[in-house]
Structure formats: C-alpha cells, structure tokens
Amino acid sequence: MHRTARKTRTLAPLATVFLMVSLSGCHWFSKTNDAYLQAAESRPLEIPPDLDRPAADRAMNLPATPSATAAASTATTAAAPLGFNLAVDRDTAFAKVGDALATVPGVRIASKAEILGTYDVDYMDSKFLVRVSRAGSGTWVSAVDPRGLPPTGEAARKLIGTLKTALGGQ
Numbered sequence: 579m580h581r582t583a584r585k586t587r588t589l590a591p592l593a594t595v596f597l598m599v600s601l602s603g604c605h606w607f608s609k610t611n612d613a614y615l616q617a618a619e620s621r622p623l624e625i626p627p628d629l630d631r632p633a634a635d636r637a638m639n640l641p642a643t644p645s646a647t648a649a650a651s652t653a654t655t656a657a658a659p660l661g662f663n664l665a666v667d668r669d670t671a672f673a674k675v676g677d678a679l680a681t682v683p684g685v686r687i688a689s690k691a692e693i694l695g696t697y698d699v700d701y702m703d704s705k706f707l708v709r710v711s712r713a714g715s716g717t718w719v720s721a722v723d724p725r726g727l728p729p730t731g732e733a734a735r736k737l738i739g740t741l742k743t744a745l746g747g748q
Contacts, residue, residue, distance in 0.1 A: 660720055660721045660728050660729065660734055660735060660738050661709075661718055661719050661720025661721065661738060662718075662719055662720075662738065662741075662742040662745075662747030662748060663713065663716050663717065663718055663719075663747060663748045664716055664717045664718075664719060664745060664746075664747050664748075665715075665716045665717075665748075666716065666717060667712075667717065668695060668710060668711065668712045668717050669692075670717075671710050671716075671717035671719065671745075672692055672695055672710045674745055675697065675708060675710055675719055675741060675745070676690065676697065678740075678741050678744045678745055679697060679699065679708065679741070681744070682701075682737065682740055682741075682744075684701055684702060685699060685700070685701045685737065686699070686700040686701070687699060688700055688705070695709055695710040695711050696708065696709050696710070697709075697710075699737070701733045701734075701736075701737050702731075702732070702733035702736070702737075703733070704729070704731045704733035704734065705724065706721050706722065706723050706724070706729045706731075706733070706734050707721065707722050707723075707724070708720075708721055708737070708738075708741070709721070709722055719738070719741060719742075719745070719747065720738070721734040721735075721737065721738050
C-alpha cells in the first residue's frame, strides 16, 4: 500500500504538468497574420518577384522579313530593322559573321552566344547586338540595341554595311 501511494504522489504532478502544457501549448502553433483569417478567395494576391518587372527578352525577337520591311519603310525609316540576307544556313552564317567582325578595325566582341545567334559588340563608342537568325532558306543578319529595337546610331549602320559588303549579303 505504501508503494501505491508513492507512485500516485510521483505521477500526479507529472500528469498535471503534462495536462497544463498540452492545453496551453496550442497558441504556440496558431497563425496571427490577419490574411490567414480571411477566406482563400479574399486574401491578397502575392506577385512573384520576377513578374513585377518588364520583360527583357525582346532583344531576341526575330526581325521582320525584308518584304515587310520594305512595306513599313514608307511609315518610318528610323525604326526599320537594320540588316541583310545571306544565302547560307544559320550556323555557317554565324561563323562567317564572327570571322568578318574580327577583321573590322575598332570592333570589340564583348561576348557571343552561338545558341542565340548573337554577338555583343562595342563599336565606335556604341554597344549593340549583331544577331544572326534563320529566315526562310537563308539567314538574316541584323543589329539591335539592348532593348531589342533597331539601333539609332551611325555605328550599327556602318558596321552592318561593312559586314554586308564583306559577306556579299543582299
């Protein structure tokens, strides 16, 4: 009998502590943010960080075809794509453009991306892309500024003219 009383005296405080902790511990796991109290449909929308900025992939858009360019040239010549056609496949044209760029004095190729068909070029204190893209059965070589628009400076016009002469473009 003495043993049973000792067990009860030992277990009673432990059971009391366990009961108090289990009943009072629920608030540790509760969510206090007001957004969680609202219905799912009325909660504020969270926008991922990449979706709150304008798209920067316009630099890789394909240029207009020469026939569309001729039709659009009556509207504005300053915004017309700057480029020429080559009658070779894209990979061959990319290599030829790289070789031709290496021979033009004052041209510095900052980087190149063969899979995208672009050369990042510094020429006459201007920075722009020389882009090589497939167009029909041939290739279109053009210049675009970092925003994906036709460049407005004289440097791009002069370099594309030099490349067209060196590569026999149309």
